[in-house]
Amino acid sequence: MLPKIPLPGPGKTKKYLKHFCLDRPRTVYRGLGLLITFVVLAIVLGIILHDKLEFQGTEVATMVVAFGALVLGYQQWGEARHEASMEKYYERLDIANRRREVATHSVFEMMKSSIPELANEDPARLMYVYVELDNLEYVVGKYRLGFMSPGQACRGLRTFQRRCLSPEFRKIALLRVGAGDYGRDLIKVVQRVHEIMTEELDKLAE
Numbered sequence: 001m002l003p004k005i006p007l008p009g010p011g012k013t014k015k016y017l018k019h020f021c022l023d024r025p026r027t028v029y030r031g032l033g034l035l036i037t038f039v040v041l042a043i044v045l046g047i048i049l050h051d052k053l054e055f056q057g058t059e060v061a062t063m064v065v066a067f068g069a070l071v072l073g074y075q076q077w078g079e080a081r082h083e084a085s086m087e088k089y090y091e092r093l094d095i096a097n098r099r100r101e102v103a104t105h106s107v108f109e110m111m112k113s114s115i116p117e118l119a120n121e122d123p124a125r126l127m128y129v130y131v132e133l134d135n136l137e138y139v140v141g142k143y144r145l146g147f148m149s150p151g152q153a154c155r156g157l158r159t160f161q162r163r164c165l166s167p168e169f170r171k172i173a174l175l176r177v178g179a180g181d182y183g184r185d186l187i188k189v190v191q192r193v194h195e196i197m198t199e200e201l202d203k204l205a206e
Contacts, residue, residue, distance in 0.1 A: 005161050005162065013150040013151060013154050014150050016154060017143070017150060017157065020189055020192045020193060020196075021189050021191075022140060022144075022153060023144075024143065024144055024146060114179065115176065115179050118172060118175055118176070121172065125168070125172070126176075129163075129169055129172040129176060132159075132160060132169075132173070133176060133177065133186070135160075136156060136160045136186065136189065136190070137183070137186045139152075139153055139156030139157065140153075140185050140189055157193075161193055164194065165201070167201075170194050170197060170198065173194065174190060174191065
């Protein structure tokens with residue numbers, strides 16, 4: 001009997017994701033912090049300069065808030081460019097994966113020496129695991145940039161967890177991310193999922 005993967009309780013999705021090393025860096029929330037800072041600064045300067053200069057407090061506040069909006073807009077523009085680059089990368093990766101599927105055996109023969117531990121594995125199985133890893137990497141990247149909700153990220157994570165109920169899948173996934181070309185964020189998530197899923201299955205086997 002396979003273990004059930006528990007759903008996170010109400011309001012605990014972010015904590016659940018963090019438990020599996022899937023977290024957002026503080027910089028994701030920087031935009032809101034900047035906006036609040038500029039609004040507070042505008043109010044304070046408006047009060048101070050209203051008495052000392054000929055400027056009206058509302059004029060000062062408007063200028064500060066406008067500058068804050070400009071800074072925030074530039075940050076969001078940069079993040080949008082980052083997201084667009086990420087989308088383009090995964091589009092190209094999908095094209096490469098599709099071409100690889102067409103010539104699975106010949107490509108596998110060429111690349112199998114890169115991970116000797118997987119040299120005897122079925123090429124179709126390897127391809128399936130690689131695609132699932134790419135899907136999880138996409139979820140991790142989008143969530144950390146702030147372009148995916150915790151609920152959607154949790155769905156992607158739980159899909160990968162279900163795949164990891166297979167010992168063969170877990171083994172291949174762990175070996176593949178250890179090859180060196182995946183990012184640190186994905187590696188930590190995969191290692192954590194592998195560790196927890198293995199522990200749960202070992203308990204059932206006792």
